[in-house]
Amino acid sequence: VEADFVAWLQDQFRPTSLAPLGLMDDAAWIRDPRNASLIITTDMLCEGVHFEVDKTSWERIGRKSLAVNLSDLAAMAAEPQAAFLSLTWPHHYAEHDARRLVQGLLDLAREYNVILAGGDTNRWSGGVVINVTIFGHCSDRGPLTRTGAQVGDMILVTGPLGGSLLGHQFDFTPRVALASYLQREYELHAGMDISDGLSVDLDRLTRASRVGGCLQLDFIPITEAAQEMSRQTGHSALHHALSDGEDFELLLTAPPTEVDRMLGDDQVCQHVFPIGTIISGDGLWFATASGTRERLAIQGYLH
Numbered sequence: 001v002e003a004d005f006v007a008w009l010q011d012q013f014r015p016t017s018l019a020p021l022g023l024m025d026d027a028a029w030i031r032d033p034r035n036a037s038l039i040i041t042t043d044m045l046c047e048g049v050h051f052e053v054d055k056t057s058w059e060r061i062g063r064k065s066l067a068v069n070l071s072d073l074a075a076m077a078a079e080p081q082a083a084f085l086s087l088t089w090p091h092h093y094a095e096h097d098a099r100r101l102v103q104g105l106l107d108l109a110r111e112y113n114v115i116l117a118g119g120d121t122n123r124w125s126g127g128v129v130i131n132v133t134i135f136g137h138c139s140d141r142g143p144l145t146r147t148g149a150q151v152g153d154m155i156l157v158t159g160p161l162g163g164s165l166l167g168h169q170f171d172f173t174p175r176v177a178l179a180s181y182l183q184r185e186y187e188l189h190a191g192m193d194i195s196d197g198l199s200v201d202l203d204r205l206t207r208a209s210r211v212g213g214c215l216q217l218d219f220i221p222i223t224e225a226a227q228e229m230s231r232q233t234g235h236s237a238l239h240h241a242l243s244d245g246e247d248f249e250l251l252l253t254a255p256p257t258e259v260d261r262m263l264g265d266d267q268v269c270q271h272v273f274p275i276g277t278i279i280s281g282d283g284l285w286f287a288t289a290s291g292t293r294e295r296l297a298i299q300g301y302l303h
């Protein structure tokens with residue numbers, strides 16, 4: 001039902017000259033000629049859906065509420081500037097804990113030079129609802145989007161994937177500085193962040209660019225946490241890397257010559273993992289040992 005609702009919403013918000021990207025990307029590009037580089041995004045976290053208060057500290061929940069937004073700006077290669085927090089706080093929780101949540105958010109904001117510029121609060125009898133809206137600016141090159149992947153591009157990820165449930169989902173590093181650097185120094189064609197799982201998100205990127213993707217499965221970097229999950233679930237660690245989600249690494253495409261340069265750049269080479277190629281046609285595939293292609297099953301976490 002939610003996928004249908006989101007598709008319906010996307011139909012209601014057609015791209016305009018003021019907001020030329022529509023609702024397809026990680027953030028909106030507000031292309032007001034007086035402020036040509038404004039990038040804005042918002043994300044909502046709900047108790048019981050995105051976090052459990054008995055399993056995670058309030059500070060980590062607050063940190064995450066900002067970090068997911070920073071990751072969406074990184075996905076667009078935008079530099080964050082100011083955030084707005086709207087918090088709905090239950091009557092049955094102590095106000096002290098709301099302060100701890102906001103402190104977690106503020107500590108991360110300081111690390112990223114983001115100010116908290118406004119917001120709203122409410123109390124009610126339901127669970128905690130945290131909405132953060134953030135804005136920043138893209139470079140003169142404009143934002144990095146999902147639509148620019150070209151046949152022959154390499155597909156990159158910026159770090160190992162999988163097993164985020166074991167802690168990374170709260171402690172990840174939004175790739176803001178890395179994205180800005182890569183977009184400034186290299187020719188990137190398309191980008192997004194991995195929130196719902198590599199296979200689901202790469203499928204979104206290739207659809208938006210009207211191309212296909214072919215992965216070299218043994219090139220996909222896998223976290224130690226994915227190995228641990230594999231021991232718990234019986235699924236392979238690769239399965240977890242492809243489908244767990246909440247990795248918040250970037251998924252990028254760039255020409256092979258640019259990727260070669262990145263791999264020789266001491267500033268970024270440890271964050272550049274080529275995992276496949278953009279191909280003509282559509283859908284996601286993986287290369288087999290015998291040199292053929294097979295369809296990849298798309299699995300991931302859908303909110």
Ligand SMILES: [Mg+2]
Nearest residue numbers: 026072193195
């Ligand atoms: Mg995103």
